[in-house]
Amino acid sequence: QSAxxxxxxxxxxxxxxxxxxxxxxxxxxxxxxxxxxYQQYPGKAPKLMIYEGTKRPSGVSNRFSGSKSGNTASLTIxxxxxxxxxxxxxxxxxxxxxxxxxxxxTKLTVL
Amino acid sequence: xxxxxxxxxxxxEPGASVEVSCKASGYTFTSYAIHWVRQAPGQGLxxxxxxxxxxxxxxxxxxFQGRVTITRDTSAxxxxxxLSSLTSEDTAVYYCARNPVGTITFDYWGQGTLVTVSS
Numbered sequence: 001q002s003a004x005x006x007x008x009x010x011x012x013x014x015x016x017x018x019x020x021x022x023x024x025x026x027x028x029x030x031x032x033x034x035x036x037x038y039q040q041y042p043g044k045a046p047k048l049m050i051y052e053g054t055k056r057p058s059g060v061s062n063r064f065s066g067s068k069s070g071n072t073a074s075l076t077i078x079x080x081x082x083x084x085x086x087x088x089x090x091x092x093x094x095x096x097x098x099x100x101x102x103x104x105x106t107k108l109t110v111l
Numbered sequence: 112x113x114x115x116x117x118x119x120x121x122x123x124e125p126g127a128s129v130e131v132s133c134k135a136s137g138y139t140f141t142s143y144a145i146h147w148v149r150q151a152p153g154q155g156l157x158x159x160x161x162x163x164x165x166x167x168x169x170x171x172x173x174x175f176q177g178r179v180t181i182t183r184d185t186s187a188x189x190x191x192x193x194l195s196s197l198t199s200e201d202t203a204v205y206y207c208a209r210n211p212v213g214t215i216t217f218d219y220w221g222q223g224t225l226v227t228v229s230s
Contacts, residue, residue: 034214034215036217038156038217040156046217046220048217051214052216091158091217093215098170099158100146100158100215102148102156103155105155
């Protein structure tokens with residue numbers, strides 16, 4: 001069982017917006033503005049999309065944004081495109097185990 | 112450009128050990144940490160541990176404590192991950208990832224190394 005909870009799947013049509021949640025506890029997501037998000041295509045290495053909760057690396061589309069409320073971090077993708085279809089993972093520091101933890105991953109399907 | 116190039120696929124029998132290497136280029140090797148993350152077939156990402164390259168400090172996931180060892184060779188700009196006492200549940204793709212010290216950001220990743228444990 002993953003320490004962070006993500007929905008197994010989400011879907012949306014091109015042009016729509018979707019949000020992927022990442023729920024933890026006050027020992028991880030809730031206590032630190034350090035959540036990062038990764039996009040992974042099948043057979044490929046993950047790619048950093050959001051770091052420190054809301055920051056976007058250079059080269060990542062501004063259609064991707066991050067936020068947090070309480071113990072839940074969220075990744076929002078606006079103006080969905082076919083190329084956004086991938087798996088998405090959140091990651092946080094967990095003080096309870098003094099380690100890093102990932103969410104179970106969310107498969108995004110663009111209809 | 113920043114590159115992390117990992118060693119090739121490995122096949123091991125249960126009970127054996129495996130070493131995976133990760134050679135860095137395109138940046139100052141000693142200014143970052145390197146983390147190891149694995150992904151079992153069809154499963155999610157799992158953090159294993161990290162080494163702060165500059166001072167050699169290591170931290171491991173409690174799940175792998177005692178079975179994993181991460182080292183580095185600064186002269187070769189290479190990090191090594193050794194996993195021992197392998198079982199079939201260790202069959203996975205193993206990734207190295209660069210991390211700016213003090214963050215949990217993995218900004219560059221290796222291409223992954225498939226380790227298969229089978230008799």
